[in-house]
Amino acid sequence: NDGTMLQLIKEKGFKVLGIDPASNIVKPLIKRGYPIINNYFSEKIARIIIEKYGKADAIVSFNTLAHIEDMHDIAKGIKILLKRDGFLAFGVHYLGNLIKETQYDMIYHEHQYYYSLLALKNFFSMYDMIIYDVKPINIHAGSMAYYVQNKKYGKRKISKAVTTLIKKERELKLHKMETYFQLSKQIQKTKIDLITLLKKLKKENKIIAGYGASGRGTTIMNYCGLDERFLNYIVDDAPAKQGMFTPGNHFKIFSSSLLKTRSKPDYVLLFAWSFLNEIFKKNKVYLQNKGRFIIPLPKPRIL
Numbered sequence: 036n037d038g039t040m041l042q043l044i045k046e047k048g049f050k051v052l053g054i055d056p057a058s059n060i061v062k063p064l065i066k067r068g069y070p071i072i073n074n075y076f077s078e079k080i081a082r083i084i085i086e087k088y089g090k091a092d093a094i095v096s097f098n099t100l101a102h103i104e105d106m107h108d109i110a111k112g113i114k115i116l117l118k119r120d121g122f123l124a125f126g127v128h129y130l131g132n133l134i135k136e137t138q139y140d141m142i143y144h145e146h147q148y149y150y151s152l153l154a155l156k157n158f159f160s161m162y163d164m165i166i167y168d169v170k171p172i173n174i175h176a177g178s179m180a181y182y183v184q185n186k187k188y189g190k191r192k193i194s195k196a197v198t199t200l201i202k203k204e205r206e207l208k209l210h211k212m213e214t215y216f217q218l219s220k221q222i223q224k225t226k227i228d229l230i231t232l233l234k235k236l237k238k239e240n241k242i243i244a245g246y247g248a249s250g251r252g253t254t255i256m257n258y259c260g261l262d263e264r265f266l267n268y269i270v271d272d273a274p275a276k277q278g279m280f281t282p283g284n285h286f287k288i289f290s291s292s293l294l295k296t297r298s299k300p301d302y303v304l305l306f307a308w309s310f311l312n313e314i315f316k317k318n319k320v321y322l323q324n325k326g327r328f329i330i331p332l333p334k335p336r337i338l
Contacts, residue, residue: 081112119188132177252306
Protein backbone atom coordinates (compact mmCIF):
# COMPACT_ATOMS: atom_id res chain seq x y z
CA ASN A 36 0.00 0.00 0.00
CA ASP A 37 1.39 3.44 0.83
CA GLY A 38 4.48 2.14 2.65
CA THR A 39 3.53 3.41 6.12
CA MET A 40 3.92 0.05 7.84
CA LEU A 41 7.15 -0.76 6.01
CA GLN A 42 8.64 2.53 7.16
CA LEU A 43 7.58 2.07 10.79
CA ILE A 44 9.03 -1.46 10.96
CA LYS A 45 12.23 -0.32 9.23
CA GLU A 46 12.64 2.48 11.78
CA LYS A 47 12.62 -0.19 14.50
CA GLY A 48 15.74 -1.69 12.94
CA PHE A 49 14.23 -4.61 11.05
CA LYS A 50 15.00 -5.65 7.49
CA VAL A 51 11.76 -5.25 5.49
CA LEU A 52 10.35 -6.11 2.08
CA GLY A 53 6.94 -5.26 0.65
CA ILE A 54 5.01 -7.18 -2.02
CA ASP A 55 2.16 -5.28 -3.70
CA PRO A 56 0.69 -5.52 -7.24
CA ALA A 57 -0.74 -1.96 -7.34
CA SER A 58 1.72 -0.25 -9.69
CA ASN A 59 0.13 3.20 -9.40
CA ILE A 60 0.73 3.21 -5.64
CA VAL A 61 4.06 1.45 -5.22
CA LYS A 62 6.12 2.62 -8.23
CA PRO A 63 6.55 6.12 -6.74
CA LEU A 64 7.54 4.47 -3.43
CA ILE A 65 10.13 2.28 -5.18
CA LYS A 66 11.63 5.43 -6.75
CA ARG A 67 11.89 6.88 -3.23
CA GLY A 68 13.87 3.85 -2.10
CA TYR A 69 11.21 1.66 -0.50
CA PRO A 70 12.09 -2.06 -0.75
CA ILE A 71 9.02 -3.32 -2.65
CA ILE A 72 8.38 -6.03 -5.23
CA ASN A 73 5.65 -4.80 -7.57
CA ASN A 74 3.87 -8.11 -8.14
CA TYR A 75 1.30 -10.54 -6.70
CA PHE A 76 2.55 -12.80 -3.94
CA SER A 77 2.79 -16.46 -4.98
CA GLU A 78 4.94 -19.56 -4.53
CA LYS A 79 7.03 -18.42 -7.51
CA ILE A 80 7.62 -14.96 -6.01
CA ALA A 81 8.42 -16.57 -2.64
CA ARG A 82 11.24 -18.57 -4.25
CA ILE A 83 12.62 -15.40 -5.89
CA ILE A 84 12.54 -13.64 -2.50
CA ILE A 85 14.38 -16.52 -0.79
CA GLU A 86 17.11 -16.48 -3.44
CA LYS A 87 17.61 -12.72 -3.23
CA TYR A 88 16.84 -11.85 0.39
CA GLY A 89 16.67 -15.10 2.37
CA LYS A 90 13.79 -16.45 4.47
CA ALA A 91 11.44 -14.37 6.61
CA ASP A 92 11.01 -14.27 10.38
CA ALA A 93 7.53 -12.85 9.88
CA ILE A 94 5.04 -12.37 7.06
CA VAL A 95 2.30 -9.79 7.57
CA SER A 96 -0.80 -9.32 5.43
CA PHE A 97 -3.94 -7.34 6.26
CA ASN A 98 -7.12 -7.04 4.18
CA THR A 99 -5.70 -9.06 1.29
CA LEU A 100 -6.21 -12.80 1.87
CA ALA A 101 -9.99 -12.54 1.47
CA HIS A 102 -9.44 -11.17 -2.05
CA ILE A 103 -7.34 -14.00 -3.49
CA GLU A 104 -8.93 -16.91 -5.31
CA ASP A 105 -6.05 -19.39 -5.22
CA MET A 106 -5.21 -19.54 -1.53
CA HIS A 107 -3.26 -22.77 -1.96
CA ASP A 108 -0.63 -20.98 -4.04
CA ILE A 109 -0.41 -18.35 -1.28
CA ALA A 110 -0.08 -20.99 1.45
CA LYS A 111 2.68 -22.80 -0.46
CA GLY A 112 4.55 -19.51 -0.81
CA ILE A 113 4.18 -18.68 2.88
CA LYS A 114 5.28 -22.17 3.90
CA ILE A 115 8.58 -22.06 2.01
CA LEU A 116 9.30 -18.37 2.70
CA LEU A 117 8.95 -18.55 6.49
CA LYS A 118 11.84 -19.63 8.65
CA ARG A 119 11.09 -22.81 10.61
CA ASP A 120 10.13 -20.84 13.73
CA GLY A 121 8.71 -17.84 11.83
CA PHE A 122 5.10 -16.70 11.89
CA LEU A 123 2.37 -15.35 9.64
CA ALA A 124 0.07 -12.54 10.91
CA PHE A 125 -2.92 -11.62 8.80
CA GLY A 126 -6.25 -9.87 9.24
CA VAL A 127 -9.53 -10.34 7.38
CA HIS A 128 -13.20 -9.55 7.88
CA TYR A 129 -14.66 -12.09 10.31
CA LEU A 130 -17.39 -14.49 9.17
CA GLY A 131 -18.90 -14.59 12.66
CA ASN A 132 -19.66 -10.85 12.51
CA LEU A 133 -21.04 -11.14 8.99
CA ILE A 134 -23.58 -13.71 10.16
CA LYS A 135 -24.36 -12.13 13.54
CA GLU A 136 -25.06 -8.68 12.04
CA THR A 137 -26.45 -9.82 8.65
CA GLN A 138 -23.60 -8.02 6.90
CA TYR A 139 -24.56 -9.04 3.37
CA ASP A 140 -23.10 -5.73 2.18
CA MET A 141 -19.66 -7.34 2.65
CA ILE A 142 -20.52 -9.94 0.00
CA TYR A 143 -19.30 -8.59 -3.35
CA HIS A 144 -16.87 -9.36 -6.14
CA GLU A 145 -13.65 -8.30 -4.39
CA HIS A 146 -14.23 -10.74 -1.55
CA GLN A 147 -13.50 -14.30 -2.62
CA TYR A 148 -13.67 -15.80 0.87
CA TYR A 149 -15.31 -15.17 4.26
CA TYR A 150 -13.19 -16.78 6.94
CA SER A 151 -13.97 -18.47 10.24
CA LEU A 152 -11.32 -19.86 12.58
CA LEU A 153 -12.66 -23.38 12.01
CA ALA A 154 -12.22 -23.06 8.25
CA LEU A 155 -8.75 -21.55 8.54
CA LYS A 156 -7.70 -24.22 11.04
CA ASN A 157 -8.60 -26.90 8.49
CA PHE A 158 -6.94 -25.00 5.65
CA PHE A 159 -3.56 -24.44 7.34
CA SER A 160 -3.49 -28.03 8.60
CA MET A 161 -3.05 -29.05 4.93
CA TYR A 162 0.36 -27.38 5.11
CA ASP A 163 1.32 -28.60 8.61
CA MET A 164 0.69 -25.16 10.07
CA ILE A 165 -1.40 -24.14 13.08
CA ILE A 166 -3.14 -20.96 14.26
CA TYR A 167 -1.69 -20.17 17.69
CA ASP A 168 -3.45 -16.86 18.44
CA VAL A 169 -6.39 -14.70 17.35
CA LYS A 170 -7.30 -11.08 18.12
CA PRO A 171 -10.48 -9.17 17.16
CA ILE A 172 -10.06 -5.90 15.21
CA ASN A 173 -12.79 -3.24 15.07
CA ILE A 174 -12.23 -2.22 11.44
CA HIS A 175 -14.78 -3.15 8.71
CA ALA A 176 -17.54 -3.83 11.24
CA GLY A 177 -15.56 -6.65 12.77
CA SER A 178 -12.33 -8.26 11.57
CA MET A 179 -10.01 -10.86 13.06
CA ALA A 180 -6.24 -11.10 13.19
CA TYR A 181 -4.84 -14.64 12.95
CA TYR A 182 -1.32 -15.75 13.90
CA VAL A 183 0.05 -18.88 12.24
CA GLN A 184 3.21 -20.95 12.69
CA ASN A 185 4.70 -24.25 11.59
CA LYS A 186 3.15 -27.10 13.55
CA LYS A 187 6.43 -28.97 14.03
CA TYR A 188 8.89 -26.14 14.59
CA GLY A 189 6.76 -23.31 15.99
CA LYS A 190 7.66 -22.38 19.57
CA ARG A 191 4.55 -20.41 20.52
CA LYS A 192 1.82 -21.96 22.67
CA ILE A 193 -1.76 -22.01 21.41
CA SER A 194 -3.55 -19.20 23.25
CA LYS A 195 -6.77 -19.46 25.22
CA ALA A 196 -8.31 -17.07 22.67
CA VAL A 197 -8.01 -19.78 20.00
CA THR A 198 -9.71 -22.52 22.02
CA THR A 199 -12.41 -20.09 23.18
CA LEU A 200 -13.21 -18.93 19.64
CA ILE A 201 -13.33 -22.49 18.29
CA LYS A 202 -15.83 -23.41 21.02
CA LYS A 203 -17.91 -20.31 20.25
CA GLU A 204 -17.93 -21.01 16.49
CA ARG A 205 -19.16 -24.55 17.09
CA GLU A 206 -21.92 -23.23 19.35
CA LEU A 207 -22.91 -20.75 16.63
CA LYS A 208 -22.80 -23.63 14.11
CA LEU A 209 -20.53 -21.80 11.70
CA HIS A 210 -19.58 -25.22 10.32
CA LYS A 211 -23.21 -26.20 9.55
CA MET A 212 -25.13 -25.51 6.32
CA GLU A 213 -28.32 -24.67 8.25
CA THR A 214 -26.63 -21.51 9.55
CA TYR A 215 -26.24 -20.17 6.01
CA PHE A 216 -29.78 -21.03 4.97
CA GLN A 217 -30.96 -19.05 8.00
CA LEU A 218 -28.66 -16.16 7.02
CA SER A 219 -30.28 -16.11 3.57
CA LYS A 220 -33.73 -15.78 5.13
CA GLN A 221 -32.54 -13.01 7.44
CA ILE A 222 -30.99 -11.09 4.51
CA GLN A 223 -34.29 -11.25 2.62
CA LYS A 224 -36.19 -9.98 5.67
CA THR A 225 -33.75 -7.09 6.10
CA LYS A 226 -34.32 -6.11 2.47
CA ILE A 227 -38.11 -6.15 2.82
CA ASP A 228 -37.98 -4.13 6.06
CA LEU A 229 -35.72 -1.47 4.51
CA ILE A 230 -37.88 -1.09 1.39
CA THR A 231 -41.03 -0.86 3.54
CA LEU A 232 -39.47 1.90 5.66
CA LEU A 233 -38.28 3.90 2.63
CA LYS A 234 -41.68 3.60 0.90
CA LYS A 235 -43.38 4.97 4.02
CA LEU A 236 -41.05 7.97 4.17
CA LYS A 237 -41.38 8.72 0.44
CA LYS A 238 -45.20 8.68 0.77
CA GLU A 239 -44.68 11.46 3.31
CA ASN A 240 -42.68 13.34 0.61
CA LYS A 241 -39.44 13.09 2.54
CA ILE A 242 -36.10 13.74 0.82
CA ILE A 243 -33.70 10.83 1.37
CA ALA A 244 -29.99 10.79 0.50
CA GLY A 245 -27.59 7.84 0.62
CA TYR A 246 -24.30 8.31 2.48
CA GLY A 247 -21.22 6.38 1.35
CA ALA A 248 -20.55 5.45 -2.29
CA SER A 249 -18.59 2.32 -1.41
CA GLY A 250 -18.68 -1.32 -2.49
CA ARG A 251 -20.89 -2.00 0.53
CA GLY A 252 -23.30 0.78 -0.45
CA THR A 253 -23.41 -0.45 -4.04
CA THR A 254 -24.30 -3.95 -2.81
CA ILE A 255 -27.19 -2.71 -0.65
CA MET A 256 -28.54 -0.40 -3.37
CA ASN A 257 -28.49 -3.02 -6.11
CA TYR A 258 -29.75 -5.91 -3.99
CA CYS A 259 -32.63 -3.83 -2.63
CA GLY A 260 -33.34 -2.11 -5.97
CA LEU A 261 -32.89 1.38 -4.54
CA ASP A 262 -33.43 3.72 -7.46
CA GLU A 263 -34.93 7.24 -7.74
CA ARG A 264 -38.18 5.97 -6.20
CA PHE A 265 -36.36 5.63 -2.87
CA LEU A 266 -33.34 7.95 -2.93
CA ASN A 267 -32.80 11.48 -4.21
CA TYR A 268 -29.01 11.44 -4.44
CA ILE A 269 -25.80 10.04 -2.90
CA VAL A 270 -23.14 11.86 -0.87
CA ASP A 271 -19.59 10.82 -0.01
CA ASP A 272 -16.65 12.35 1.88
CA ALA A 273 -14.04 11.37 -0.73
CA PRO A 274 -13.38 14.13 -3.33
CA ALA A 275 -12.28 11.46 -5.87
CA LYS A 276 -15.81 10.00 -5.90
CA GLN A 277 -17.70 13.29 -6.11
CA GLY A 278 -19.08 13.98 -9.59
CA MET A 279 -18.97 10.27 -10.43
CA PHE A 280 -21.95 7.90 -10.58
CA THR A 281 -22.87 4.80 -8.57
CA PRO A 282 -22.75 1.44 -10.43
CA GLY A 283 -26.07 -0.07 -11.42
CA ASN A 284 -28.45 2.71 -10.38
CA HIS A 285 -26.39 5.66 -11.69
CA PHE A 286 -26.90 8.18 -8.89
CA LYS A 287 -24.63 11.19 -9.13
CA ILE A 288 -22.33 11.47 -6.11
CA PHE A 289 -22.18 14.80 -4.27
CA SER A 290 -20.07 16.13 -1.42
CA SER A 291 -21.33 15.29 2.07
CA SER A 292 -21.11 19.03 2.79
CA LEU A 293 -24.65 19.16 1.34
CA LEU A 294 -25.85 17.92 4.71
CA LYS A 295 -24.83 21.28 6.21
CA THR A 296 -26.84 23.38 3.74
CA ARG A 297 -30.46 24.57 3.82
CA SER A 298 -31.36 22.05 1.13
CA LYS A 299 -30.27 19.15 3.34
CA PRO A 300 -32.25 15.88 3.08
CA ASP A 301 -34.80 14.92 5.73
CA TYR A 302 -33.18 11.50 6.10
CA VAL A 303 -29.80 9.97 5.26
CA LEU A 304 -29.54 6.25 4.54
CA LEU A 305 -26.13 5.43 6.01
CA PHE A 306 -24.43 2.84 3.79
CA ALA A 307 -21.20 3.40 5.73
CA TRP A 308 -23.03 2.23 8.87
CA SER A 309 -19.95 0.56 10.36
CA PHE A 310 -18.45 4.07 10.75
CA LEU A 311 -21.59 5.40 12.46
CA ASN A 312 -19.84 7.10 15.41
CA GLU A 313 -17.29 8.91 13.23
CA ILE A 314 -19.98 10.06 10.79
CA PHE A 315 -22.22 11.30 13.60
CA LYS A 316 -19.33 13.37 14.98
CA LYS A 317 -18.58 14.76 11.52
CA ASN A 318 -22.23 15.69 10.93
CA LYS A 319 -23.27 17.28 14.23
CA VAL A 320 -24.75 20.25 12.38
CA TYR A 321 -27.04 17.99 10.36
CA LEU A 322 -28.25 16.23 13.51
CA GLN A 323 -28.73 19.53 15.36
CA ASN A 324 -30.90 20.71 12.44
CA LYS A 325 -33.21 17.71 13.01
CA GLY A 326 -31.68 15.55 10.30
CA ARG A 327 -32.17 11.82 10.82
CA PHE A 328 -30.05 8.82 9.87
CA ILE A 329 -31.42 5.48 8.64
CA ILE A 330 -29.19 2.55 9.62
CA PRO A 331 -29.76 -0.38 7.18
CA LEU A 332 -28.06 -3.17 9.18
CA PRO A 333 -28.17 -5.37 11.22
CA LYS A 334 -31.83 -4.33 10.97
CA PRO A 335 -33.27 -1.10 9.51
CA ARG A 336 -33.83 1.62 12.11
CA ILE A 337 -33.95 5.42 12.37
CA LEU A 338 -31.56 7.33 14.66
